[in-house]
Amino acid sequence: MYTKMVSLYFFVCINSLVIYVNSRSINTPAVCKLAPQPGPCYSYNPRYFFNDETETCELFIYGGCQGNGNNFETQKDCMSLCSLTSSVPLRRSTRDAENSADPSSDPNSEQATSNKTLVITAIEPSTNTTEPARKREDICFQPFAEGTCKENLIRYYYDPEVNKCIKFIFKGCFQYDNNFEKLEDCESLCVIPDKQSR
Structure with missing residues (x-):
């Protein structure tokens, strides 16, 4: 009997895996399969697209016009539409259900648990690296670039010669990491409080 139970369990697991893999291609919206x-x-618009091969939402730069629907402002929006959500029924073994005198009185019986569902959502850990998490030298001592496009965005860069963050107009499309949207971010990462400006 033990061999039959193991074989049945293995068969159910393999069948569940096949159903899981087959339902993956059926349940993914078509827009999530498009190339970025x-x-x-x-x-210069950082956006996310769903990579159907890696099943993760990845960053890309959107130029601002045309494109396609696999274009999300946030990683959360991308994941909520495109990531796989699987429903798996929760059941105890058949042997436990058979040993229960009244299935409806046992909260762990197959009958009592047949309406319970476990929802599993695959979410890739964020690879978004914020400025404070990176080394100061890697960011603050890079040159700044005004960019080559037609945007007019106020940004700040750190000038190590004067130990200050300086405002500039960023045109978009090309930048080094020494480019901050907020003065506070630039100052908190780059300015050395004890150093006197010349």
């Missing part, structure tokens, strides 16, 4: 399209424009 930056479009022909030259704006």
